[in-house]
Amino acid sequence: MKKFKLLLIGILLTSSFTMFAQQTVKGVVKEKTSGEPLPGVSVVVKGTTKGIQTDFDGNFIINKVSAGNVLVFRYLGFADKEVTLENNFNLIVELTESAEQLEEIVLVGYGTTTVKDATGSVESITAKDFTKGNIVTPENLLSGRVSGVSVTTSGAPGSGSQITIRGGSSIGASNSPLIIIDGLPIENSDASISGSRGLLANINPNDIESFSVLKDASATAIYGSRASNGVIIITTKKGRKDFTLDFDMQYTFGEVLDRVNVFSANDYRSLITAKRPGDVSALGNANTDWQDEVLRSTTSSLYNLTAKGQIFGAIPTRLSIGFANQEGALLTSQFDRKTISLSMNPSLFKDHLKINLNYNRVFEDSRFGDSGQIGAALRYDPTQPVYDASSRFGGFYQHFSNGEIANGTTNPIASLLQRNNTGYAFRQYGNLNFDYKFHFIPDLRAVVNVGFDKITSENSDITSKLAPAQSNALFFGNDAFNTQERGNKLFDTYLNYSKSFNKLNVDLTGGYSYQRFENFGTNSGNRNNPENISTTFADPDVVNLGFFSRLKFKYNEKYLLTLNFRRDGTSRFSSDNQWGNFGGAALAYNISDEDFLKDSKVLSSLKLRASVGLTGQQNIPGVNDLYLDRYRFGNETSRYLFGNSSIKSTIPSVVNPDLKWEETTTIEFGVDYGLFDNKFSGSLSAFQKTSDDLLFDAALADGTNFGNSTIQNIGQLQIKGLEFTLNGDILKSEDYNWNFTFNATYLDRKITELANDQDVRTGGTEGGTGNTIQLLREGYTPNSFYVYKQLYNTAGKPIEGAYADLNGDGVINDDDRYLKENPNADVTLGFQSNFNYKNFDLAFNLRASLGNYVYNNVNSSKAQYELLLDNAVLGNLPTSVLETDFLRTSDVINSDIYIENASYLRMDNVTLGYTFNNPIKKFSYSSIRLWAGVQNVFTLTNYSGLDPEVFDGIDKLIYPRSRNFLMGANIKF
Template identity: 80%
Template sequence: MKKFKLLLIGILLTSSFTMFAQQTVKGVVKEKATGEPLPGVSVVVKGTTRGTQTDFDGNFSIDRVKTGDILVFQYLGFADKEITIGTSFNLTIQLDESAEQLDEIVVVGYGTTTVKDATGSVESITAKDFTKGNIVTPENLLSGRVSGVNVTTSGAPGSGSQITIRGGSSIGASNNPLIIIDGLPIEESGVTGSRGVLASINPNDIESFSVLKDASATAIYGSRASNGVIIITTKKGRTEYTLDLDAQYTFGEVLDRVNVFSAGEFRNLVSQRRPGDLGLLGNANTNWQDEVLRSTVSSLYNLTAKGQIFGAIPTRLSIGFANQEGAVLTSQFNRKTISLSMNPSLFDDHLKINLNYNRAFEDSRFGDAGQIGAALRYDPTQPIYDSSSPFDGFYQHRNGNIVSNGTQNPVASLLLANSTGFNFRQYGNLNFDYKFHYLPELKAVVNVGFDKTKGSSEYLNKFQIGNGDLTQQFAGTESNGTQERSNQLFDTYLNYVKELEKLKVDVTAGYSYQRFENFGQNSGNLKDPDSFATSFADPDVVNIGFFGRAKFSFLEKYLLTINYRRDGTSRFSENNRWGDFGGAAIAWNISDEDFLKDSKVISNLKLRASYGLTGQQNLPGVNDLYLDRYRFGNINSRYLFGNAAIQSTIPSVINPNLKWEETTTIEFGVDYGLFDNRFNGALSVFQKTSDDLLFNAALADGTNFSNSTIQNIGQLQIKGIEFTLNGDILKSDDYNWNFTFNATYLDREITKLSNGQDVRTGGTSGGTGNTIQLLREGFAPNSFHVYKQLYDTAGKPIEGAYLDLNGDGIINDDDRYLKENPNADVTLGFQSNFNYKNFDLAFNLRASIGNYVYNNVKSSRAQFELLQDNAVLGNIPTSVLDTNFLRTSDVINSDIYIEDASYLRMDNITLGYTFENPIKKFSYSSIRLWAGVQNVFTLTNYTGLDPEVFNGIDNLIYPRSRNFLFGANIKF
């Protein structure tokens, strides 16, 4: 009995010590790079099934943990971490980003998926991966980051961009992708007074981009998805209270100039070429390009507060200020934004509500970039100012008080003109996501959104352009205008997800309604009594869609996705109003098969194939071509009926047979991961065929009320290959070096045009009605249409001498041929991040190979005849010495001006250091100080200022500055 009592006491003591040693471990899990808490992190005691997940604020708690136990932390897209419990039971865990992304959530149309379960071509870029630098508009966050996506932006402050995915799908309609913000598809056209439809969106408010590229992924958006889809998700509220302040200052300067003759060189040239005009020379030495371009100072501020209000509503409030000077004199862009997100959950998280509301105030002054061309031409021997001038003291070529014909003083043209714009935009959505209480596999989603924009513009110029006669009663120009756009959305859908023993079924079905409105007015020239105001009100555009998607996953290895959408639009007549679009994709996770699942090399391997049909209906301003319409003629065009003068009406062109373009895409791809997904990426091969291309084409005489109109005329085929590679080069507790690389090859060919006829396009300066590009069957769109230049025995081009290609003994338009095109054969992107302890370094490179540019600066300006500029003298580029060309009209279509514009560009490089609150009495949690350079260098053989131009015609784009950036990110 005594031994039994001793044994019992021993057991009780052992239990007591065990209970004493086992405690509750609490802590918080954060992302190491940003310090943001991570919700949903799996926390498990190693070797057991006991575990939990972090809550919305990254907090966790596990009972019955003792010293020596190992906790395993796992989170999507982050490296696993193991922590051995010592004497501390209150932990702060920081997780590093990992190349492993198989379980990362990707936003797709009307729902989400994971990288592993995706069957289509979808790429997701989150905030931590965005391109860094002086980013004022959101599309530039993507620049060079996604295979197949090309973003071209001018240097104008706040300017919009040309975005194409896989080369677009059209030749006459829009090639812009459909952009969706929190479920709201936005109109791609801006309003008067604004710099672009995305200029009013603060990049700081964006959480992620999802780029949908193949038709199986985009088909759920039906008639608007042929150019791809970009889904923007904005940042949401949190329950943890934080306050972030971001400040950035940018100092910029345009370093390059077009080489023209200096004042001294110009005097010598005039004395040699035009000695009779020596009396027209001045005594000044003016570099007009330096005078119209300036160094710039810009700033960005963002203040963000997150936390829980009213005890239950996670909230985010952000205020942003952007002030950006343009390199062209007087150019300015200012933007103020307010963003509010509230994300409560009710009924034990069965009902999730997301409210997003944004207001933006955009205030711009537009500096006329055309004055850069005037600066090239203006006489460098003339001064900027003239005290005797009646034109506000600016020098002008004049005869008394009248400005002589010829280029006007570019500095005066900028400073004496005031072109301003103001834009107020508010947009947002209210989303209800309800998971049924007694059927949790089924949820209902309702999304209501709106986007309303009101813009105004004012223009005032003291002197009438091209005349400047101060004796005229209405000398000068003054006008104003307003425009309003409205976009309303109602979406609702049901989603049913059921996991059986081996099969997972995910079915979605829904309805979408969207209406667009657009109206405005213009005052005409208020200084001109013969000018009158005009107004417009476009017919409302209504889009209605019924959509569905079914996804099946068998053993998590064999995947099938089917999309369908029936779309209706008011743009077309009743006979062509409705269309059916859809797609299907299959995928096989080979790496989950027995023969690969234990491989040490191949950690992920998925084969996929897809096919789909999508549409394109976006022709801005063309909403009712199927209707009989009449417009009033000129106010002075009247008919007399008796004694009454009746203003004439004119019937407008009509095309009741117009319908949307249709694009068919077939794709095969492989997604791969190597060495425990340390390296991963994808390879895709695709072909897009667009039929019934929308284009403004000629009409037979007498068949309509115009000689041309929008028609469905042809077929375009694009073949391509995309490759991506992501990886960790080095990784440890102290440092991390990772990279992303992407490459895209595109081959575009027009396979059919109406009646096989060529279509001229690509207007140029240097004459009236000149075009330099052509649409022709069997060739890439917008190929350059030129004469083949002949050269003398010394290798110098012979002016006006071209090869007689058809051998008829006559040099005429029939001897022009197609040489190259503006579209790159290959585009490359490379981005890398290096972190060592608290230091971070990031840079990104872009390359374009095989793109050609028509140098319209040289073709229209580098000829000796232009030394005379309408009875005054004008400067010309020094490249004229390479050709000795005399007349523009003889050489403007020569192939000598088609140049290889391939380039390698470093867009940004930034270096930062993060201070982790070394002095505890201060209230901040971290401060990151950083510096960087934007537009670091460009390597190219192109002889113009910039090889990256819109549509392949270089007629002096707005120049890009090299910017030096300094910033601070403070987290409280």
């Protein structure tokens, strides 16, 4: 009994000592070289799942640890460090840079590399470097951030963007890059989706972790027939072991500040009195600014709630819910989006099997305001009121006489409010990736990736029967309903073998890819019209097959060689042209590792690289089976008699069995550098892209086919360019940090060959029927402006209809038009800077475009006096007519006076924030960041229109961009 009591006392004392020994460890983690605190360092008690990340000041706290426990510190780019707890539970831990992890990991096709080992032209940016502001669609995170990448976005809420990398590669097919989300290539064609703002509009930017932009053919060739326009690889945020909860909110207040200058009501009365005294009686008594009526101040909001942690004890998980509500500056325009994102990434069998599951659901609701009413607002009589209680058009004022609507512009407010054009889209997409490292051959990995992307959309377009119109719609109104469904299925699998043999490292990848795209839908037509006929459509499925391989050699950490090959097949083309071979090769030399540079105080790193490759382009919207003999039915009245039966006629469609993909050959030479212990770093690249067999809708010789034109392979385009990037840490200390990134791109695009040396007219304009203002011609930049050379009098004023006789034949006709400038910028610049002082942070970014020109179609089609009385009703004009005194649109619409230099410098965003660390003491770590900012801060330009940043260089009156004032909060615990 005595022994038992002693044993019991011993156990109790041991427990007491153990409990007493459990303590709280605190500390700060710093970079050894600079002494700067490191945020986001993983601190884990070895052998357990207990751990935390350091806060923004490098601090950490872990409860209930004991002497003898080992803390493991891990941070990307730094060597792991283990610290054994002894008597000191208040630590200062210093991490040193790791030679093995010094360079950031970047994604390439079907794998990863590091900046140091990359042989191609690849740029990667992560969430901390994204463009800030009212970012609703993901591509705008990249705006101005990557050399060679151009992002042009409309002011419409949730609208898509025009994205090009190095100027694209085509003149008639798509110039959009291939976009890949977590290994799933998505469709990014120019084709619209019924009821949706676009495929990128329903991706939540908050879920994106990083972008990798692949630009040269060596980097993109592994994607073969779809990679000529470059590749953007998007990686979404993943789960983690430690639990965190983040809540982000943002509010935006916007206003369109600029207007097209038109005559005020009083000035308009004076103008009519002077120019058309007989029409003074038609003037009203109101003073209406129609642009102010159709445009409005806006409020928008963004909310994101994200939970990350480990479930079931072994599955790192991330769940995110997002809400976006964005009002458009145009009356009735609205965009709402709800997103749910789930990521699970367990690791099994001692990390031999890694599984990544990504699943996203998106609900998109839109109301589409008719942007054509912005132009109508310019033209509508400012002396007339918006509303008229006696009007039979729903109480809206409208020109009409004798019970009929007078020809002319309808009341733009009525046109907006009496039309309800709404859309709904439901999208779900994701992938499941298995990455298995063989137990018996640890250098060999097998990867299987399956993915899908499905969007179902509806569009309802209803116009009141009371709405003014000059057609049957006056009687019937409009009630149309469309549906569409798109599908995208993917299966990829590949093997990767990586092995080091002394100084030689070999990395071999080989695999297979299958992807299928589906598209079908219905169109009800106007259901109010008893003669309506509903239709359905189902595009032929597009199937892409690919066999790909990549071989990488690295010798002595200095000499790098990468070889890519892909054999692609597609259902778009006939069996004779169905398969193609694509590939690339790249060499790189880390010359800074040589003995004569290794100890340089100035040159930290220097890599020389060269590459060549062949890629393809097959993205022709709406053209999936042009090689087949196809027939379509004529209308109901197009019939022929066969005996006593009436049979509907069939009509053959145009066919081109010789069609194949474009092919782009790229040659590049580049230098990657780091200076002063990598305080400054960047790259310089020179490249040439040559695209052959250009896909273009070109004319056919009479009698040779069943149409006047069709898609053909017709010519060659050459693009030469230079890219420069510079990243720098200007100031760096314990209390403050100031860094910047700068990029510059120069592009020279030229058509070097067209079929039969024939010019091709493009760029349709308003202000007449069938007018074009751009031309494709050998030896010139695509879509150069094709205009007459304006003549001026001795006072320097343009003479209406007077042009130079450039060919000297004494006759002014179409042969006297010449090519003047083009819409493409010669140079684009991007600059972003971040400044942190203790808990304050300030960030801004600038963009510049130099040498781009715009055709001002607003002035060319609307600033002529004949339009004061157009189609029997009075109409307003831009005040720019006072500068020219032009009378007739048809005489001046092709004058070079409307080609304007649209170079600009734009500050996109500026934000200022303050972070409160550990405001919620209940949690081991928490933070609240409050911030405010301005988007679309200013634009410096000589362009006379609303905005110099115009799609395709023709300003038909764009949807204006608002200046937005933002405020928000980021809460983490």
